[in-house]
Amino acid sequence: MLLRAFLLENSQEILNPARMDIDKIRSDYESAGQGQVFRFWDRLDSDQKEQLAAQLAEVDFSEIDRLVATLIKGDGESKTDFDHLQPAPYVPLPQNGGDASRWAEARTVGEEALRAGRVAAFTVAGGQGTRLGYDGPKGTFPVTPIRNATLFQVFAEKILCAGKLYDVAIPWFIMTSRINHEATVSFFEENDFFGLNEDDVIFFSQGMMPAVDFEGKLVLGTPDSLALSPDGHGGSLRALVRSGATAEMKKRGVDIISYFQVDNPLVKVIDPTFVGFHVLEESEMSSKMIPKAYPGEKVGHFTILDEKLTVIEYSDLPSELAEQQDADGRLRFRAGSIAIHMISRDFVERMGGGEGGLPMHRADKKIGVADDEGVSRKPDAPNGVKFEMFVFDALPEAKNPIVIETDRDEDFSPVKNAEGLDSPETCRRDLLRQYARWLKDVGVDVPVDENGVPDRVFEMTPLRGFDRESFAENPENEGLSLPEPDQVL
Numbered sequence: 001m002l003l004r005a006f007l008l009e010n011s012q013e014i015l016n017p018a019r020m021d022i023d024k025i026r027s028d029y030e031s032a033g034q035g036q037v038f039r040f041w042d043r044l045d046s047d048q049k050e051q052l053a054a055q056l057a058e059v060d061f062s063e064i065d066r067l068v069a070t071l072i073k074g075d076g077e078s079k080t081d082f083d084h085l086q087p088a089p090y091v092p093l094p095q096n097g098g099d100a101s102r103w104a105e106a107r108t109v110g111e112e113a114l115r116a117g118r119v120a121a122f123t124v125a126g127g128q129g130t131r132l133g134y135d136g137p138k139g140t141f142p143v144t145p146i147r148n149a150t151l152f153q154v155f156a157e158k159i160l161c162a163g164k165l166y167d168v169a170i171p172w173f174i175m176t177s178r179i180n181h182e183a184t185v186s187f188f189e190e191n192d193f194f195g196l197n198e199d200d201v202i203f204f205s206q207g208m209m210p211a212v213d214f215e216g217k218l219v220l221g222t223p224d225s226l227a228l229s230p231d232g233h234g235g236s237l238r239a240l241v242r243s244g245a246t247a248e249m250k251k252r253g254v255d256i257i258s259y260f261q262v263d264n265p266l267v268k269v270i271d272p273t274f275v276g277f278h279v280l281e282e283s284e285m286s287s288k289m290i291p292k293a294y295p296g297e298k299v300g301h302f303t304i305l306d307e308k309l310t311v312i313e314y315s316d317l318p319s320e321l322a323e324q325q326d327a328d329g330r331l332r333f334r335a336g337s338i339a340i341h342m343i344s345r346d347f348v349e350r351m352g353g354g355e356g357g358l359p360m361h362r363a364d365k366k367i368g369v370a371d372d373e374g375v376s377r378k379p380d381a382p383n384g385v386k387f388e389m390f391v392f393d394a395l396p397e398a399k400n401p402i403v404i405e406t407d408r409d410e411d412f413s414p415v416k417n418a419e420g421l422d423s424p425e426t427c428r429r430d431l432l433r434q435y436a437r438w439l440k441d442v443g444v445d446v447p448v449d450e451n452g453v454p455d456r457v458f459e460m461t462p463l464r465g466f467d468r469e470s471f472a473e474n475p476e477n478e479g480l481s482l483p484e485p486d487q488v489l
């Protein structure tokens with residue numbers, strides 16, 4: 001029986017208008033040089049005035065001033081000491097020289113943690129997916145070759161499959177933003193939560209940040225609203241705490257959070273081995289790396305900076321370092337970050353509680369702003385700055401952070417762009433390649449080309465296995481035969 005969805009709201013409530021002193025708010029804004037936000041005031045009705053005033057009352061001027069000074073005007077910008085930057089160590093896969101017995105032990109330990117109900121899945125799905133240009137929450141984007149199953153469905157089926165194997169209900173926390181929250185929840189309701197128990201799918205919204213123009217002035221998206229945008233995937237740490245999600249985890253006995261992004265259907269939503277390494281190392285935040293395919297590949301780099309594990313974004317690493325090779329001719333800074341982490345609940349509570357938190361970054365974006373007539377228009381080129389936090393900025397604060405290698409083909413093929421690299425097309429191809437590999441493991445030889453792409457289009461549901469090992473070990477997959485074109489196994 002389906003129960004009502006458990007919905008957590010971010011506690012950043014709109015302030016009660018009755019308590020607002022609009023004259024005071026207006027004079028504060030004018031003295032801060034931000035009076036332009038009252039540009040349409042005289043044309044607003046009383047509800048609109050209340051809405052805008054409530055937003056304005058929430059803005060933390062000192063934070064905006066500090067961000068404008070550091071990120072836009074460039075004062076006091078800290079410079080990375082690239083001279084002393086070192087590549088971060090990582091645990092290689094057994095096939096790349098890692099200790100196979102350690103990997104096997106990690107899987108056993110991770111499976112125990114899963115069976116004990118210590119692990120929750122966590123998807124950050126609050127982004128706006130502007131590059132894909134899809135109208136709707138990105139998780140509702142169809143990705144699989146035959147069923148056109150959406151990203152959310154693929155994750156749900158992996159969670160169902162792992163839950164069945166470990167005989168446990170694995171809770172799934174999904175972070176939305178105010179922009180896509182309703183649409184996300186409705187999508188799950190319309191699809192009966194893809195077979196999951198509604199109580200075990202927990203939605204909450206992340207915080208929003210006001211955008212500014214290149215002069216640091218707050219901008220209006222519409223006459224009665226600031227241009228607001230989600231505060232980045234790093235906003236997940238404070239949203240997990242503020243929404244009550246971590247308290248809910250505690251109640252359920254969950255102390256390990258399997259963090260992944262909404263746009264990667266290959267991701268091992270549940271990865272016992274990764275859980276096991278996290279537990280064995282007593283790590284507060286663990287990460288997966290893939291060796292970068294080429295120096296300019298757009299993934300962050302795991303490095304050691306001031307003795308701390310630090311991700312340096314691809315755009316920030318000087319090209320001479322990105323291209324440097326080690327004695328074996330491999331890229332020296334090869335450990336690429338693919339935004340997959342195991343995070344301890346305690347660590348989230350420490351990092352996401354209080355006023356502190358992660359640093360903000362600047363993202364120059366096309367921001368829809370109200371023109372002189374009050375009509376919201378999106379420009380063709382970036383016209384302002386959004387402020388975002390990045391989850392990997394928590395790593396330097398984590399105790400015993402560990403990085404393990406993963407097989408790109410089994411964990412990473414994001415849908416970022418409408419076409420070309422990291423697009424629905426590359427993702428579909430990578431799913432097909434995965435199906436063929438997994439079938440080969442159980443004795444079914446699907447003819448493939450030199451890139452491992454099968455000669456036919458078919459599909460396998462994640463209900464048969466949430467990862468390669470669980471697929472191979474599932475007795476139901478014994479006796480499978482060569483799939484027909486268009487067949488769903």
Ligand code: UTP
Nearest residue numbers: 124125126127128129130131230232233261262
């Ligand atoms: P991206 O960096 O790819 O951003 O997010 P995006 O907003 O989805 O897409 P573009 O850049 O506009 O094309 C990586 C992951 O972080 C989540 C996204 O939903 C995605 O899973 N994210 C990003 C959030 O949850 N909140 C944010 O504020 C930003």
